[in-house]
Amino acid sequence: MKELKENIIQRIKASFADAKERNDFSDNRVDFHVKKETIPSILFYLKEEMGFIHLSHISCVDWLEEGEFELVFIVWSPVDKVKVFVRTRVDRENPVMDNIDMIWRQANTYEREFREMFGIQFTGLVAPDEFILEDWQGPPPFRRDFDTAEYAEKTFWNRPGREDAQDVRETISGRDGEEIPDFAKKYSR
């Protein structure tokens, strides 16, 4: 298993100069970071040359503090039983990414989701504008700077009395003389 992993790492590194390996202790997992321009070619290479024929997942992480979105493509080889994570970063202000649905058609669904939920544009993506949300008027809701509570209060009325529920735990602990540590107070509603 170890040699297999080493072998895969060496092959990817030999073909893609910008592929930076990230430490992963699991024997059947390989983790790479590449520039976003490399994504279509590295995924195509993995699929056609190295037998990673299955696209398990694409996920998106919002690194708000760093001003970037991270896209993680997870591919799987049923022969080697190895997973490869290919990560890339996209600028948050102007998130544009290459479309990869000609490599795996199912990527289309993920890309529609990211377009709707994170506002990432995929060049050349052919799909209807709406995915899950209908008549959505706000900003992309999965971005971390989108305040859902505030939006919900503005859009859907809150019934008065809801505020009471916020310090249930404090009320109970006050009655029983229970100590709540400071770090937990934040979550006590």
Place this chain on the structure above:
Amino acid sequence: MINDKHSQKIVDYIQNWSRKHSIWVLAYGTGCGAIEIPPTMTSRYDAERLGVRGAATPRQADVLLITGYLTVKTLKRVIRVYEQMQDPKYVIGFGSCTINGGMYYDSYNTINVLDKYLPVDVYINGCMPRPEAVLSGFAQLQKRIAEGRADGAAQYKENLEWYRANQKRIIPNWVMPEYNW
């Protein structure tokens, strides 16, 4: 039709009595609460002894059970379903989500207060309410029907503009048919 006050009273009484014993619920589940309906309907709690049973289409149904949170997308369908139902029709709000948003109160796509959009006759609280609570909700509805106080549909007709304004506020692309009831 009947001008005499006393005969009208008797007719109303008979009408409400029969309505209260045949509450047909539309089989339409939203949110997580719908999972409590099968035990309520089947042999353990046997709601049919109260005359409560499932109906296949909105036109055959008397009660619309809103079993939990409603996304804006579902609300659109629910409004359509409600407007297709024929009189007498009642709405039961089921679970905290319909009352004040429940644990989805800060979700970006679920409504918080159901009675701004549809006239609710009975609320059942709980997250989710157990079948006993559901049955007591139905009993409450029966009581209200018998007293002639379950008049949500009439209110909806009367205050249609107010309801429509609320509905259109969160559903900007209004492409629904107008029913001429």
